[in-house]
Amino acid sequence: MIELLSTAALATVQDHGRMGSLRHGVGTSGCMDQLALAAGNLLLGNDENAAGIEIPVFPFQVRFTHDCAFALTGADGQATLDGMTLPPWWVAQAREGQVLSLGLPAARSGSRAYLTLAGGVDVPQVLGSRSTQLRGAFGGHEGRSLRQGDRLNAAAPGTLRTTDFGLVPPALALPLAVDGCAAMRVLPAAEYLRYREDSRAAFWAGEWKITAQSDRYGYRLAGEPLVPIAPMEMRSHGIVPGVIQVPPGGQPIVQMRDAQPSGGYPKFGTVIEADLWRLGQAPIGSRVRFIETTYDAAVAALAELQAWLHEAARLVALHRAAAWRN
Template sequence: MIEVMHPGMMTTVQDQGRSGYRCWGIPLGGAMDPVALQLANWLVGNDGALAGLEMTLRGPRLRFTVDTLIALTGADLEAMLDGLPLSNGRAIGVKAGQVLSFGRCRRGCRGYLAVAGGITVPLVWDSRSTDVRAHLGGFAGRALQAGDQVPIDAIADSIRERWKRACPRCDGSGGLTWYVTESAPATKTTGTIVTVRALRGRWFSRLTPAAQGRCWEQAWQITAAADRMGYRLQGEALAWREPVEMISEGVAVGAMQVPPDGQPIVLLADSQTTGGYPVVANVATIDRSKLAQCKPGDVVQLQEVTLEEAQAAYRQQAQKLALLKQAIGWRWANERR
């Protein structure tokens, strides 16, 4: 078990989401930065689809009741184990009774904690992800609270054996000396503009010529109205050639809707499956993780790409991740010698 001593700002159980149920009106859900969670799982020897914890801006304080392995990825939330600093991107041995805590958010927005064997809350619609708005899945359908006892896979014996073999190559914090370097989404610095690739939406041509250009050329600021459902952007309003009237239609994660005030909303992991605002663009899947690591006040700029370009970039990323998974597996195999 993991005992929650303090819940942090917004800590939820997440996996890779409820794929295949949007036709029934059930959001995809899952990790806002699915690549970061996948990587954390690989680092502790898990399948990439297992559930972990997603921590937003301010991490929790957790006590472990069994020996296990953990890994942290995504945002740098100034992690400490019994007061000793930990770094992201490596496997770390934790003993029963040790406390994992977090300080300030130094970069990024969402951090991920994977535990060997995964978090074993019940499956709901083939997923352990938490949908807070629907009170669905995760730990009682809500964010974690102080006093919660989060179940993890009971594989303490195999974990102890694995760590015993690896321990001679550990650093002072109990982490393996080898690590993976994470990519840009969680390492952006304050004041920079984050470029996010996007495709034209089906209503794009109904914008005025000036608004079409502004969609790509303007830097958009993420407002305080930002959560797992979507980010509201602020900039010079987008205008239509003529009034747009439409009935609700299906929307995808990453869709950029334009409500009557002309200030776009980008739909994210917990977004609804249909919407009544016209969609003028769609964030490419490959950059959804990058967007998820942005927080209110950050500035983003959309870069137009074609469907073919987005697909090619996604395939390239998939190939790199496959090689990374293979390399992590090889390093773990080496630890067993």
């Protein structure tokens, strides 16, 4: 069990999302960086969809009320356990009474850290998921963000034999940037060709700032406005995380994990599934670039992520085998 001593804002319990409910008007929710959560669960030997804590704002501090193995992935929050520095993307053992603290993220390390516990964070499933849906106020811990004094149980607390090792972060193993700017690959969507040619060219050539109005529902971007060839009026239609919609002002919105399941703005493109974690780790106020891609390339990118996870699983298995031999 852990007790929250300090949390700045918006830390939530998340797993990989609430699938199969879009037809009922329920969005997917889930972690903004699926690779980070998956890696944390790998390091602990958890089920791949075990829930963890997503920490988008720092500082963050918890006390372990029982012995518990844990992992930290995602943004490097300069973590310490009772004052002892912990490396990022690391699995460790906490003893009863120890305090885990995360400060400000290291430069260029991302914007969201993930704390996973042995067995996963033990909260009830709602519609097949433990993820928090903030707008609907359900799932996770009481349907809300975490606050000081909250207590959460680990599903399998105790001592792991294999701790104190880690993984190379995917941002280092699978870098993607354009002119030093973080980049994501995008598939043109249904209304792409209904925008002026110069606007389409500017979308790929320019940098886009993630504005302060961005959140888990959508990242609002600022850059050269996207101008349609002619005004468009559309009925609401189904959307999913990654879809880039364009309101009348021409500044695009990328739908994120808490996106509603329908919307009426034109669809300019879609950030491919394999790159959504990159966008989820881009800090508010930072600038990103977009790279035009194809369906085949998007599928290949997803296979590349799976290969990284398979290699991570192989390395974790080697550490466990070595620990048992010793």
